Amino acid sequence: MPALEDVLAKIDANQPAALERLFNLLRIRSVSTDPAFKDDCRKAGQWLVDELSALGFEASLRPTAGHPMVVAKAKSGRSGVPHVLFYGHYDVQPADPLDLWETDPFAPRLADAPQGQRIVARGSADDKGQLMTFVEACRAFKESGGLPCDVTILFEGEEETGSPSLPAFLEANKAELAADVMLVCDTSMWDRATPMITTMLRGLALEEVIIKAASRDLHSGLFGGPAMNPIRVLSRIIAGIHDDQGRITLPGFYDGVSELPEEVAAQWREIPFDPKAFLGDVGLSVPAGEADRSVLEMVWSRPTCDVNGIIGGYTGTGSKTVLPAQASAKFSFRLVGAQDPEKVLESFRAYVRSKLPADCRAEFMNHGASPALQLPFSSEALSRARRALQQEWNKEVILGGGGGSIPIVGEVKRHLGMDALMIGFGLDDDRIHSPNEKYELSSFHKGARSWARVLDGLAD
Amino acid sequence: MPALEDVLAKIDANQPAALERLFNLLRIRSVSTDPAFKDDCRKAGQWLVDELSALGFEASLRPTAGHPMVVAKAKSGRSGVPHVLFYGHYDVQPADPLDLWETDPFAPRLADAPQGQRIVARGSADDKGQLMTFVEACRAFKESGGLPCDVTILFEGEEETGSPSLPAFLEANKAELAADVMLVCDTSMWDRATPMITTMLRGLALEEVIIKAASRDLHSGLFGGPAMNPIRVLSRIIAGIHDDQGRITLPGFYDGVSELPEEVAAQWREIPFDPKAFLGDVGLSVPAGEADRSVLEMVWSRPTCDVNGIIGGYTGTGSKTVLPAQASAKFSFRLVGAQDPEKVLESFRAYVRSKLPADCRAEFMNHGASPALQLPFSSEALSRARRALQQEWNKEVILGGGGGSIPIVGEVKRHLGMDALMIGFGLDDDRIHSPNEKYELSSFHKGARSWARVLDGLAD
Numbered sequence: 001m002p003a004l005e006d007v008l009a010k011i012d013a014n015q016p017a018a019l020e021r022l023f024n025l026l027r028i029r030s031v032s033t034d035p036a037f038k039d040d041c042r043k044a045g046q047w048l049v050d051e052l053s054a055l056g057f058e059a060s061l062r063p064t065a066g067h068p069m070v071v072a073k074a075k076s077g078r079s080g081v082p083h084v085l086f087y088g089h090y091d092v093q094p095a096d097p098l099d100l101w102e103t104d105p106f107a108p109r110l111a112d113a114p115q116g117q118r119i120v121a122r123g124s125a126d127d128k129g130q131l132m133t134f135v136e137a138c139r140a141f142k143e144s145g146g147l148p149c150d151v152t153i154l155f156e157g158e159e160e161t162g163s164p165s166l167p168a169f170l171e172a173n174k175a176e177l178a179a180d181v182m183l184v185c186d187t188s189m190w191d192r193a194t195p196m197i198t199t200m201l202r203g204l205a206l207e208e209v210i211i212k213a214a215s216r217d218l219h220s221g222l223f224g225g226p227a228m229n230p231i232r233v234l235s236r237i238i239a240g241i242h243d244d245q246g247r248i249t250l251p252g253f254y255d256g257v258s259e260l261p262e263e264v265a266a267q268w269r270e271i272p273f274d275p276k277a278f279l280g281d282v283g284l285s286v287p288a289g290e291a292d293r294s295v296l297e298m299v300w301s302r303p304t305c306d307v308n309g310i311i312g313g314y315t316g317t318g319s320k321t322v323l324p325a326q327a328s329a330k331f332s333f334r335l336v337g338a339q340d341p342e343k344v345l346e347s348f349r350a351y352v353r354s355k356l357p358a359d360c361r362a363e364f365m366n367h368g369a370s371p372a373l374q375l376p377f378s379s380e381a382l383s384r385a386r387r388a389l390q391q392e393w394n395k396e397v398i399l400g401g402g403g404g405s406i407p408i409v410g411e412v413k414r415h416l417g418m419d420a421l422m423i424g425f426g427l428d429d430d431r432i433h434s435p436n437e438k439y440e441l442s443s444f445h446k447g448a449r450s451w452a453r454v455l456d457g458l459a460d
Numbered sequence: 461m462p463a464l465e466d467v468l469a470k471i472d473a474n475q476p477a478a479l480e481r482l483f484n485l486l487r488i489r490s491v492s493t494d495p496a497f498k499d500d501c502r503k504a505g506q507w508l509v510d511e512l513s514a515l516g517f518e519a520s521l522r523p524t525a526g527h528p529m530v531v532a533k534a535k536s537g538r539s540g541v542p543h544v545l546f547y548g549h550y551d552v553q554p555a556d557p558l559d560l561w562e563t564d565p566f567a568p569r570l571a572d573a574p575q576g577q578r579i580v581a582r583g584s585a586d587d588k589g590q591l592m593t594f595v596e597a598c599r600a601f602k603e604s605g606g607l608p609c610d611v612t613i614l615f616e617g618e619e620e621t622g623s624p625s626l627p628a629f630l631e632a633n634k635a636e637l638a639a640d641v642m643l644v645c646d647t648s649m650w651d652r653a654t655p656m657i658t659t660m661l662r663g664l665a666l667e668e669v670i671i672k673a674a675s676r677d678l679h680s681g682l683f684g685g686p687a688m689n690p691i692r693v694l695s696r697i698i699a700g701i702h703d704d705q706g707r708i709t710l711p712g713f714y715d716g717v718s719e720l721p722e723e724v725a726a727q728w729r730e731i732p733f734d735p736k737a738f739l740g741d742v743g744l745s746v747p748a749g750e751a752d753r754s755v756l757e758m759v760w761s762r763p764t765c766d767v768n769g770i771i772g773g774y775t776g777t778g779s780k781t782v783l784p785a786q787a788s789a790k791f792s793f794r795l796v797g798a799q800d801p802e803k804v805l806e807s808f809r810a811y812v813r814s815k816l817p818a819d820c821r822a823e824f825m826n827h828g829a830s831p832a833l834q835l836p837f838s839s840e841a842l843s844r845a846r847r848a849l850q851q852e853w854n855k856e857v858i859l860g861g862g863g864g865s866i867p868i869v870g871e872v873k874r875h876l877g878m879d880a881l882m883i884g885f886g887l888d889d890d891r892i893h894s895p896n897e898k899y900e901l902s903s904f905h906k907g908a909r910s911w912a913r914v915l916d917g918l919a920d
Contacts, residue, residue: 033778093780096774214744215742217557219893219894220792222888224759225747225750226748227748228746235694235698236695239698240699242692279687283676288686288817289685295685298686299682299685307695308774308783309691309772309774309775309784312767312771313768315770316494319493319666319768319827323766330774334685402681428682433781434679435677
């Protein structure tokens with residue numbers, strides 16, 4: 001097993017080349033939700049297979065009903081060492097609205113900022129930059145004599161669309177993917193100086209609703225008045241989901257939502273967190289969630305319903321006096337604790353139907369559903385990883401919650417019975433899913449160093 | 461003055477050529493609301509100037525701040541005859557959604573239908589087919605010896621966008637456009653056998669609202685809960701505009717709305733009108749307007765508020781877990797009686813602002829406003845036109861209301877003090893503003909014959 005100092009020095013020396021490699025990956029337009037980018041997704045997967053093969057991994061692209069998986073395996077050559085399964089995703093969010101990007105989202109560049117350089121590109125932080133921190137740590141070990149643990153890597157290409165192919169793939173490849181612990185790099189640090197291990201994750205249920213009224217678009221002069229407008233129906237549905245206290249009104253929605261254990265609640269109260277600054281950063285000032293909850297609870301441990309998109313009628317320049325035949329909206333539910341995604345969706349669909357006038361009908365399209373996840377605070381791997389991160393960052397590690405869902409964690413728990421250590425180096429201002437997404441150069445560099453320390457610590 | 465029989469025979473003989481001329485006009489993509497079609501609008505105007513010049517009119521294209529006007533003048537050569545101002549519009553609605561058209565909206569064709577042939581194209585009924593009925597009537601008079609009245613023609617290119625340049629143009633050209641009565645061909649028949657003269661028109665106020673919340677799009681995992689979603693705000697605004705009885709809740713909205721005179725109400729009760737069939741034709745069954753009003757009142761004499769378009773967030777294929785920074789909707793108000801468009805818009809804007817959370821702001825864009833119009837039932841021109849139409853169609857003429865607004869009528873009343881006879885040959889199933897718009901061949905042919913009879917009747 002190589003000396004940790006040698007591995008860290010190798011990572012430092014490799015930085016310029018590592019950045020070039022990441023840029024190559026960022027140039028590939030692997031937008032998973034849009035069928036137009038199907039070939040690009042495959043190309044990103046193949047690029048990773050080639051990189052890992054070159055490092056001595058036994059790597060291959062595995063077909064699914066959707067975008068392919070990357071699976072790569074390498075042994076430490078030592079017995080009695082832990083076996084880790086590392087997970088990341090090579091797909092990215094759509095880049096639109098394109099006109100808000102300062103430069104081409106798929107032409108990565110380094111930009112100067114007061115706190116250091118940053119990498120600007122779609123996917124720089126979510127998740128290509130993050131997954132490459134682990135690949136670069138593995139490279140440094142390989143170049144220094146070998147890996148300290150047995151390593152299996154799984155990269156998927158459908159994380160941004162709710163990971164539809166993941167459950168079947170895990171079930172079919174259970175034996176091959178079995179390991180002692182999963183490592184996931186798709187989360188954030190507490191701040192640029194403070195590492196965080198994410199111990200709870202909200203689940204996610206995605207449902208699109210199309211409200212249909214007349215059999216065709218109508219002239220609002222001829223039919224305005226007697227003809228029901230589906231935009232009006234949809235608006236009433238959306239308006240009725242929250243009460244004036246920000247609570248969600250769907251029957252049974254809060255079933256399975258429990259209060260935080262007091263020790264965790266106490267830790268969160270101690271965290272230096274300024275809700276005003278958190279909202280102020282994005283131009284907001286009034287928390288919109290449940291009136292009796294802290295903002296940290298709202299994003300880490302409380303469920304939500306949001307509308308991610310709405311469209312109906314004429315949306316071009318100027319006006320058009322049309323009564324549209326239909327209107328649609330994309331809803332998402334962030335789930336916590338033991339909320340059952342299917343029950344939430346059933347309650348939602350029943351609510352939508354209850355709000356339909358006799359003339360209208362609703363069509364539903366599901367875009368994925370995964371429950372929330374809570375990791376045990378007592379695991380040995382967690383203590384070792386905490387220690388390793390503390391050494392790299394010289395700062396107490398925060399055990400936090402995650403607002404976004406990472407389907408892999410729940411699916412691996414369900415199919416492989418494995419817990420996950422979620423360690424990531426993103427920052428809250430990385431603009432993931434937004435124009436001008438960036439990843440700090442320090443996240444990329446110290447992220448790789450952190451993984452080297454974690455692998456070393458797990459094998460110790 | 462030529463014998464009416466000769467003029468009618470000429471119209472019959474000219475039919476094949478008249479249809480070819482109309483097709484040429486329909487091929488021009490004169491969509492006024494979209495700046496991309498600016499040149500096409502000009503081209504349509506110029507085409508009409510050329511046609512009218514060839515008929516011996518003194519015709520020219522007149523610039524405005526928007527699309528140009530066509531003005532054409534011809535004298536009867538006789539003294540003591542009435543002078544009519546004929547109005548139509550050469551602009552058309554956008555053709556989208558394109559995928560619902562059976563054929564190219566700008567490649568006009570004749571289609572067979574059980575009740576006869578029809579002309580299918582964007583603008584066939586609204587308003588190119590209609591305005592050409594008058595041009596063809598003029599042609600037949602010219603070819604038979606001369607016009608029976610002095611005729612001024614005004615074609616505009618901004619009717620579908622609320623006629624923004626019209627008021628200033630009328631004011632600046634008052635003297636030149638002065639006439640005894642205006643003739644407008646932009647309305648419908650009662651049914652395919654029954655002519656109608658429209659005596660009241662709803663006004664129209666168009667207002668777009670943009671609700672802005674965060675300074676950028678947000679990840680719903682990171683910010684879902686505490687961050688206000690502008691789609692939710694917009695939905696609450698839309699949902700609150702109507703009460704459960706279909707009445708509009710904006711303060712002062714019904715100021716200036718009066719009840720119908722009993723004689724008109726009685727005439728309307730006698731009209732053979734089946735609300736179930738009217739709504740059933742477009743796949744609806746439940747009148748959505750004020751619960752205590754008939755469907756005929758809802759479209760002819762009652763005001764409305766509708767949403768013609770809404771958009772916000774991600775609207776592509778699949779899902780995107782985004783909280784959008786903004787959402788917008790296009791509202792339209794149909795106005796009646798003495799409702800003041802400006803007061804309605806002021807009340808609406810105040811209502812929108814009253815529904816904004818502290819974090820959000822609203823931006824407003826006005827797309828035009830015109831009041832409703834009511835014509836006197838006692839005019840001499842009205843009786844002559846009724847008689848002329850009755851002779852052509854051999855059926856009692858219905859004096860109806862119009863649900864859609866025709867800005868010219870109000871503006872001409874205001875600037876030139878002239879009343880308008882609104883006579884049109886469209887049918888309710890013409891799909892104006894919708895895919896597969898059509899105009900009956902019989903409307904086109906008998907429309908031209910009707911105008912010949914009306915001109916002859918007015919001059920008699």
